[in-house]
Amino acid sequence: MRKQVISRVTQAASAALLAGSLLTSCLPGSSSDSVSIQEAENALRGVKGLVEESKGKKLPVSLDNPKARIQLAKDVYIHLPKNRYTEGKQVVPGLAVFGGENHSTSAVQMTKKETRLLNIVADEQAPEDFEYKLDMPEYYKAMVVEPGVGDRLGKQGDPNVLAIYDTRPEPEKDPKLVYAFPIPWAKDAKGRKVATSYHSSDGRSIVQNVRHKNGGFRQDLRGKGYAYPIVADPLIIDQRWYYTIVKFNAQETYDIYRGGDAAVIVLGWLVPVAIALGLNVWRLEGIVNSGQCLYLKTGWDAGYYGGAC
Incomplete structure (x- = not known):
């Protein structure tokens, strides 16, 4: 009789441990590291x-x-x-x-x-x-x-x-x-x-x-x-x-440098870009005097610089 009681207690404890283990594995933040x-x-x-x-x-x-x-x-x-x-x-x-x-x-x-x-x-x-x-x-x-x-x-x-x-x-x-x-x-x-x-x-x-x-x-x-x-x-x-580089020839570069209507005609759709970049006459003078042509870049790192014609 005593052996049967011990056996039943052992079985109940084992069942409780098993249930606890299964419950823990189903809870958020458990030891399982899988993401389905x-x-x-x-x-x-x-x-x-x-x-x-x-x-x-x-x-x-x-x-x-x-x-x-x-x-x-x-x-x-x-x-x-x-x-x-x-x-x-x-x-x-x-x-x-x-x-x-x-x-x-x-x-x-x-x-x-x-x-x-x-x-x-x-x-x-x-x-x-x-x-x-x-x-x-x-x-x-x-x-x-x-x-x-x-x-x-x-x-x-x-x-x-x-x-x-x-x-x-x-x-x-x-x-x-x-x-x-x-x-x-x-x-x-x-x-x-x-x-x-x-x-x-x-x-x-x-x-x-x-x-x-x-x-x-x-x-x-x-x-x-x-x-x-x-x-x-x-x-x-x-x-x-995502970006575009527009190269202007020597005459176009000079017209942009002079400003006025000639610059607007040459720049066309790039006028807002030039304004946003603050196209600088002093910087353009350096480009023109060095015999370079103007490059204007749109996009994230937009800017302008002088380069080979």
Whole structure:
């Protein structure tokens, strides 16, 4: 009889331990670090208007091989942050999401003009740094820069952005902008902004820092912390599609320097650009006197300079 009582007690204890173990594994913030495809999709759909921005373009990543590098241009490739990804799912045309571990995962989105690489942060145990390795020519370098003026990458005074430059030297020219990552954003499940920024320690990778672990100490959250999941977005703009360089010949350069109606006729649709840049007669005098021609560049790092005619 005594043996039967002990046996029943042991069985009851074992059952309780098993039930507790199963219950714990189902609770948010448990020891499981996996993020399912459905959880990731739900996180993306929780960001107002995000999924609707997807366009039916061919995705630059394979659904069955998310570890493969993503081609951004003929000579620029990027890798999703290191993770143990599972096979992906196309949520809508132009948007793919993957299951992952380490309390986070990634998604890739094509919009009308850009490529988005999205991070889904499942809970507070997720990392804060998400590193994108770059495969590109040695003369390309990723660096932090100050935003330009009057464009979608930001305005003066905004947080710094990160861009990839072609650093091969060219006379009379600054390094050529190849790719740009505009000001990043991150939002929690309630739509509140989460502090985020870029850095690059070696010029061969891009790191997005999402500062979510101190959420409980932020005054604007009244001590409640962030609501997970958090979605963070680095947006990539191909600057070779985004800017235009207009070269003026010697006579046109001189007419612009003289000003008046002749300058307006020569500049045409670029008159507002020239005004915004504050096209300077003294700078133009130097260009004319040196026998150079005027180059005017539109886009994020808009400007003007003298060059060979």
